[in-house]
Amino acid sequence: MGYDLNRFQGEVDEELTCPICSGVLEEPLQAALCEHAFCRACITEWLSRQPTCPVDRNALTTANLRAVPRILRNLLSRLSITCDNAMYGCTLVLKLDALAGHLEECEHNPKRPLPCEKGCGFVIPKDEFKDHNCVRELRSLIHTQQQKLGELKTEISDQNLTINELKRELQLFKDFMRAMRVSNPAMRAIADQMERDEVVRWSSTLARARVTRWGGMISTPDDALQMMIKRALSESGCPPHILDDLMENCHERRWPRGLSSLETRQNNRRIYDNYICRRIPGKQAVLVLSCDNSHMAEDVMVDPGLVMIFAHEAAGKSPICVYLNK
Structure with missing residues (x-):
């Protein structure tokens, strides 16, 4: 609907009024062929009932509407209009193109959002303050x-049921693949490749890490420390078929020749900087997977990979592990 003519100072040219509502054009659109102009809301409602121009009755659809020429927009913007909130005490008269900005700040606007200063901090329309009750x-x-x-809890419960069902089906599929692997060489190759791909996908989800002090590596972690690292690996999505092997490989008894003794570790320390390491989330440890480290020699790498745990750094020293972007 257009602006009420009574709100404008001086005469308004008839070309600036809407033929449908007889008000001053608001968000005007023009018919492409006959060039008659209408308020956006007026012509949209009109065309929803009949696809013709309200003035000359020629065929017209919303696809044939376009913005009015700039000269018409300029003429509209120069009109002087009273504020929408004149009935609430606003006496300002301003140009039409400044009206929208003024209404957002007009102190007489009954719907102007204001923060409650009684304690609740809610932002509510000005005209609702008299009925506002913070406690309510x-x-x-x-x-x-x-x-x-409650709805979220129900949704989470449903999602957990779905996840558990998918996990069960996945485990059945893996069991089937293992059974087929025993009897069929082709299936054995397919299953092996699927497991390798699963490890690669998991590896890509872990952040890269760089070890700054290899001397802090713990070669014989105790059972409690190993259990903590194992739990972190499992929570990060580690494929179950390599989890136990990885944890076995966190102890020097399963390390390759290049790590098997303190002397060899000291001699090979510069080589270790070539490792591609992955972060074990939340722990002072890194993961060195064989799928990431095919460039490393066999005497410093083992399949499926190594878990390297470090002692917590002493105060004032540089960090043992620096975590990088993925």
């Missing part, structure tokens, strides 16, 4: 949030 509003908010929380 807070109770309503808590009730709404509790409903949403």
Whole structure:
């Protein structure tokens, strides 16, 4: 709907009014062929009932509407209009193109959002302050949030059921693949490749890490430390078929020749900087997977990879592990 003519100072040219509502054009659009101009809302509603121009009755659809010429927009913008909130006390008269910006800040706007200063901090329309009750509003908010929380819990429960079902089906498929692997060489090759691909995908989800002090490596971690690292690996999505092997390989008894003794580790320390290491989330440890380190010699690499655990750094020293981007 257009602007009420009574709100404007001086006469308004008839070319600036809408033939449908007889008000001054608001968000005007023009018919492409006949060039008649209308308010956007007026012509949209009109065309929803009949696809013709309201003036000359020629065929017209929304696809045939376009923006009015700039000269018409300029003429409209120069008109002087009273504020929408004149009935609430605003006496300002301003150019039409400045009206929208003024309405957002007009202190007489009854719907102007203001923060409640009584304690709840809600932002509410100005004309609702007289009926506003902080306790009631807070109770309503808590009730709404509790409903949403209940819905989320139900959704999470449903998702967990779906996940568990998918895990069960995946485990059945893996069991089937293992059974087929025993009896069929072709299936054995396919299953092996699938497991290798699974390791590569998991590796790509872990952040890269660079070890700055290899001397802090623990060669014989105790059972409690190994269990903590194993739990972190499992939570990060480590494929189950390599988890136990990785944990066995965190102890020097399973390390390759280049790591098997303190002397060889000291001699090979510069070589270790060539390792591609992955972060074990939240732990002072890194993962060195064989799929990432095919460039390393056999005497410093083992399949499926190594878990290297470090002692916590002393205060004032540089970090043992620096975590990089993926």
